[in-house]
Amino acid sequence: AGIALRLVYETFRVLPMVRVVELFGSASGTDPATGHVIEFVALHLRTEREALSRINLDAADPSSALTGLGGALACDRKGELKPVPGVAGLLEAGPS
DSSP states (O other), X not given: OHHHHHHHHHHHHHOTTOOEEEEEEEEEEEOTTTOOEEEEEEEEEEEEHHHHXXXXXXXXXXXXXHHHTTOEEOBOTTSXXXXXXXXXXXXXXXXX
């Protein structure tokens, strides 16, 4: 979560013309239905420059800040990444 927020922050800092950043973080794991390895979106954030500027990144808890911005990081109690429900990102986009 912290690295994702830093990446968005740096994008806004370096590219002043950018107003919105959408970030997808993917991971791989075993599909319990098939037993095959799949790639899935485990982190998703779409935020505007103004929303991020209201957060003190040096003092905020990264997971809470990510959630507060409407983002999601799917992680179980063991620390294993899981798919974010309802977010396909770019992974399911196949050839047209």
